[in-house]
Amino acid sequence: MKFINIGFNNIILDSRIVAIVSPDSAPAKRTVAEAKESARLIDCTSGRRTKSVIITDSDHVILSALTTDAISERLNGTSAVDNGEEK
Numbered sequence: 001m002k003f004i005n006i007g008f009n010n011i012i013l014d015s016r017i018v019a020i021v022s023p024d025s026a027p028a029k030r031t032v033a034e035a036k037e038s039a040r041l042i043d044c045t046s047g048r049r050t051k052s053v054i055i056t057d058s059d060h061v062i063l064s065a066l067t068t069d070a071i072s073e074r075l076n077g078t079s080a081v082d083n084g085e086e087k
């Protein structure tokens with residue numbers, strides 16, 4: 001069991017992640033809107049701009065202020081965990 005910091009001390013279990021996508025595409029925007037309507041959206045941006053959308057195996061959608069690359073590096077263990085902000 002490994003936990004990943006997705007920014008601002010918000011942590012999720014890495015084995016639950018299905019996909020990490022950019023929020024700019026139409027399908028990602030549609031997925032976020034559908035999750036919001038059905039109370040499956042978790043906003044972990046702390047008021048910042050959304051830079052990645054994380055989809056879990058329980059169909060929850062998590063918004064993060066970290067880029068998809070930063071979260072991917074943390075999943076692969078190539079980046080140190082800091083205070084929740086990108087360097």
